[in-house]
Amino acid sequence: MSVVAAAEPSKLADRVAIRSWRTPILLGVFALVAVVLFAILGPDGQATFRISQDNDAWQVPNLVLPAKAFGIVASLILVALAVAAWLQSKNQARVAKWVTMTFAVVFVIALMVWIIGGTKTQNITLVGLFAGAMLITTPLVFGSLSGVLCERSGVVNIAIEGQLLAGAFTAALVASITQNAFAGLFAAAVAGMLVSFLLAAFSIKYVVNQIIVGVVLNVLVSGLTGFLFEKIMKTKVDGVAIYNQPVHLPDLPIPFLSQIPILGPMLFRQSIIGYFMLVLVVALWFGLFRTRWGLRIRAVGEHPKAADTVGINVNRTRFLNVMAGGAVAGIGGAYFTLVAVSSFSKDMTGGLGFIALAALIFGRWNPIGAALAALLFGVAGNLQSILSLAGTPIDGQFLAMLPYALTILAVSGFVGKSRAPAASGQPYVKG
Amino acid sequence: MSETPSIPAPTPAPTPAPTPDSKDVKDAEGTRVIREIMSGNAIISVLAVLVALVIGGILIAITDPRVTAASGYFFADPGATFSAIWASVSEAYGALWRGATYDPTARTWQGQLGIFETLTFATPLILAGLAVTLAFRAGLFNIGAQGQIIMGATFAGVVGFQMHLPPVIHLLAVILAGAIGGAIWAGIAGFLKARTGAHEVIVTIMLNYIAVSFVLYLLKNQLKAPGSTNPISPQMDANAMLPLLLGPNFRVNAGLILAILAVIAVAWLLNRSTLGFEYRAIGANPKAARTAGMIVSRGYITVMLISGALAGLAGVTQIAGTEKSLDSEIAGSIGFDAITVALLGRSKPWGTFFAALLFGAFKAGGTSMAVNADVSIDIVAVVQSLIVLFIAAPPLIRSMFRIKAVRPEGAKA
């Protein structure tokens, strides 16, 4: 037998260069846009990025860029990168990752400079942009982490919106009744788990399609919280809605760290929920990719039958993960009423649950990726407000569309490939 | 494990059969869903509605101050609690029923005939429900009826209030424009699904939001009524309106006829036509459909176009039937209700029709309930979503009723 070369099929097959021109064309188009907008039509003024706030301990000087000059330089770099991509496509059939990444970063910066150079005041505050974004980012992160937990174990969670809303409502109600913010926080986690319980029960036990259950649960929670809001929360005593006056979780700035420009106000002047978020992102990442717990969850989400054959109870794993996801999203919901604002209002989550879903996909089902995507969406959302403050000629509605449009591009594969856990959305029925 | 998991593999995994269609062929999850949705029976549906109403009734009762007051002295006079519960629930559901059908207490004879309000509400629900149903049968979840209604209404509106055409022609142009508007919006999702494998659920959800922003932008600029600063369009031309069926006293309009025609058309399409055969095959087993020579990607695109056109027609019945002018809330919650309508109708055209009638009745009755029994209309959303949950899980309903049958004594003790 030794004569026979035990050749393996995949190694024998020659690789043929299949050139995809999509990336070079895409980059080329954007480079062209850059040349026209940033260089030729670039505004003459300067773009000022304010980094420190006036009462910060360390004052970092403002970053001032001459808009047009910067636009010219940036568009030249972009053109060069597009050419590089074209050459790479021609020679190696694949555009190196650093090219597209650099392109994206340079384009975004140049776009910002161009937009800000074109505004009336020609300056924005970076700390305001990022710190303000946390208001949206925090619940988004919790929502998307809930999604990570569920989808990594194979259950699609469209009900994030409902979990956030249930958390926000319950936190407000319980914190008002008990006059204890932590009781509200705990109750919010429980409320999120209740929604999760329905999701799990119907999709795992009764094998109802997960997307249907999720969609319907959102309607259910919206109706239920709306109804109870009308019936309970509006009850007023001496003009005060006593069931909608939640005690707040205090901000706990960390000494020194909170003074770091931009990062300080963003990350280290938060309530306990904010710190919990930071811990959770890292812990979930570590848990998923470095521990037994995570290995098993990922196995269940990728190939439930394989997990079953090595003695992992697939449906129990899913059940527990969905429940945990509910608790996480519930806490994210509590952020609305215990930190962000002082009372519950109907449908106050306003579709953030769906953006969280988008962040999850954008972040490629990875806790850290999802958190960064949530930050991106949070910043995009705040940018609209910041830019209208700076007097931008760009209509706010277009900025409002940004996260949604980005998400469509992401799921269409224009912004990197994302691969969902293979068994996500598929019920596991033994046998 | 050595690499950081956040960095995806540099090359897409070599899959054995990578063909243009392999992406859309991959998720045949629609298959099982369609089967499970369609395989229930009428009894389950009736019981689901019943159980949902009971749970709704419990919510109404426990949040009624009269009930809570009476329950305070429950042990002294339990009868008071029960009569309070009865009063509370019967008042609410009584108002619901009267509002949806016939209300002898209403002041005018027009007002008494709530049934026509039911039909008015049902009209866009039928069309949007059909949109969801049709896509569903081809294996696609069209969660985007909301956005498609908005775009349909926008297109219809542009023709309806910015163009001035002779009677009949104008209305036909409005209807056509609405269908096109919806079709374009849904077509985007269909196209991306077919070409890139982008999941239509995510895309249509995102398109819903984009549609709202887009329309708000137009309403602040190009489509704003002259002389007004409100984000609301001018009124439609009289020629562009769907005629009222029963005169000016009732809002029920020719949109209902349009909707019924659409039901017949979709029923024919799905059950009798080769195109429908193709859609059903794609929905049930895209790989087999592809092997049998059907072009799955084209199927996805065309079915979304038709589905979007139906949703666009729902937008037409809104703007040219009841609302007259365009604003960003033109779709109300029709697009989302349409999903539950389609599920309740078991993704069959006539099922969708009757489900839409039921939801129209809930809507008409819900208003009456809110006004006359002071029960928030939100309870309707609760009841509707419970109905769908129960219908989607027949074993739950079955086991619930078995429990009751098996242990009546236990319940007493």
Next chain:
Amino acid sequence: MFSLWGARMRFDTYGGILKTSLFGAFKRTATLGTVALGATALLLTGCGQAPAPAGGGSTGGTDAAANYLGCIVSDSGGFDDRSFNQSSYEGLKKTVADLGIKMKEAQSTTKADFEPNLNQMANAGCNLTFTVGFLLADATKNVATANKDLHYAIIDDSSINLPNVKPVVYDTAQAAFMAGYTAASVSKTGKVGTFGGINIPTVTIFMDGFADGVKYYNEKMGKSVQLLGWNKDTQQGVFANTFDIIQEGTKATNNLIGDGADVIMPVAGPLGTGAGDAILAANKDGKDVKLVWVDSDGVLTAPTYKSILLTSVIKTMGEAVETIVKDDMAGKFDPTPYIGTLKNGGVALAPFHDLDSSVSAETKTQLDAIKKGIIDGTITVTSKSSPK
């Protein structure tokens, strides 16, 4: 809970546990609700403030009043918007308590609800129905045309010309002018801010007036206080694009504070509370930012923020509502539009309450002069959105 699942849940026994847990869950919710409501009921009776329909027996009730039905339909903001829906609603409730009439109410969630809600009111035989907001104009017109024997009053719209509809509008810019002046006078940073819910006339009229007030202060005092968030000339500014999602108000306010504004007027209904929260938080961090409330006197409707409430731009809707009801009951319904102005007291600047000391005597004197000037026309306040 987790350990409980872990210990008990096996695939085969799973269904049973699930079932009991599911219904257990329902039961739990039910008890929770009952407990909460028990508490509610207790508190209610304890304070002697029973809900509206029960108020029929209060003072001044006559047979005529007991048969008179006053109704109100909100726009999609709902009656808890801490803004014009709420003011009108509370006005009607107060009228109910004062006159002993009956009342029905309906909240709309979308535009499609307007006409059905109004139809239900007509069915119920409402003698007078208040419709709140310009969005209800079409619906009000339709229903009023179909029910010529019933009376309607529409708030914040003057487009309807029917014998049974009374438009009620406010030239809010006049009072907002005074607020703008006050804000400019107390600003230490030289920047004041405003933002709106949605770019619509009932919102921007406040912002226009505020802008004029700031400008007037600068001209008069030779200062250059800047207004952030609104450009009267281009009619562009900061908008949250919602009246519902409160945290958008917090966000916008944070951004205004970040840009240095220290007096902020949110014109966004419920989002005002978001603004208040942001200011409270910022002041905790050592800032000194003040809030200008709109529609109602914030010290009364949002007492949480009284420590930062400089003043409020008031539309006295409650009084208008009561007057219209009284007139109607007396058979004196009059469809000519009511325009609330500083002159007739329909709009006003609220007292400074807790922050009275932060407004200088000079400013107070000036404000009196401004009020007179606006009333007699020597000072003009212009807004594209002013009622004509």
Next chain:
Amino acid sequence: MKLELRGITKSFGALIANDHIDLVVASGEIHSLLGENGAGKSTLMNVLYGLYEPTAGEILIDDKPVKFSGPADAMAAGIGMVHQHFMLVPVFTVAENVALGAESTTFGGVLNLEDTRRKIREISAKFGFNVDPDALVEDLPVGVQQRVEIIKALVRNAKILILDEPTAVLTPQETDELMEIMAQLKAGGTSIVFISHKLREVKAVSDTITVIRRGKVVGSADPTAATTELASMMVGRSVSLTLNKADAVPGELTFKVTNLSVMNDAGHRLLDDVTFSVAKGEILAVAGVQGNGQSELTEAVLGLHKRTLGSITLDGKELVGKSVREVLDSGVGFVPEDRQDDGLVGEFSIAENLILDLYTKAPYSRRGTLNRAVIAKNADAKVAEFDVRTQSSQSAADTLSGGNQQKVVLARELARPLKLFIASQPTRGVDVGSIEFLHKRIVAERDSGTPVIIVSTELDEVMELADRIAVLFAGKLMGIVPGKSSRELLGLMMAGLNAADAQAQLDAPVAPENGELP
């Protein structure tokens, strides 16, 4: 370790998959479970592995009754299983897959993969597996994946190893290697349950053979028993293992494939420069281990692959670049390899499935409208002609057995006048009775003058049907040999030798292992 099954019964509703099965596996023996597809072998092993709970009966290990409520219990009891479809997570590394479910951890559940890697290396060294613990499973060839499965079992200290149809995906040479491994394991004291329906393998490797038919043990046999005897035990009646077919009368070469290559998106050649032609009235069988380009070949003909180079002509007309519909319309009948995935719409009725690629044609439809009466009539006729066992032609296709489903597909594809007939795995998972029927229909189609291509991984089927045999390896054509070529020759070609080299090696004096197999 000794394993005993006593009176094991497993029923799914009305269907009894296992009926009072008794089985004893002695310590250190290779015990083969022989049976047709669907005889209940896999169900039995799933019961043994704790995946199913038996309806009745008990399992004894070393004479002590045990009860498994899940695979974890079975593994703890020393039972390991290599499934027919590998139970490996494709995006995991070898180490992660091996660790899964039996993870070594440090403090707080943190994975200690180094420990797993060490164990893998140890076992690899012992059996000469040559498995890289850090390779991604999805990048590994199936043979290596199988070894990963065996490592998985060994890491868990399996004393009884169940191998479920392990040779289905292997070349004859890889099969030999597997048998060596089995012998080594046996020598180390591991008992092995070997499940197969391939008589030769069973005979070659077993100590004991138990034959199962329709869920019941029908007897045991000695490995020395005659092949025909085992076959008739397995099938339940005497079967003729050879098909009586006349010699082919090849006509004109109407179907030509020239320099055909198929690429995937990453640029790998899945089919590499293949050239051959088929004449009217002959059957060309394409042999090869699964995954060597056969699927790509048939799919390329049908027009399912975008990245296709070269030429495919039928009656002189080019097929490359045509749509599936156009290819079908030009007279190609196509039976896909996976009938449930590609051949049928399960929830459609038999009648609808019978027009799945004909629905646009008269008389089934006219101007876009289906003619239901004609469709129903056609269905009844086809059901009768092909002896489809069903209550009604309006029943859903997924209510049919595998054999009857395949009859529906064949009935549909043979309904038209054909210029080319392609059938992939025409009898996979089909009962013996239906196999004979299906084979006869295929030969009949050949005899009517149609060029026929059969793709099969079952060497028996290939040798039975083929007039000529083409062997694919790694996407390349290893050669075309006459239908009566020897098993050994085909085996060598399937392992990657071209026809000439393979023949040369066979003619060489030393050919040790091959000679042992009958």
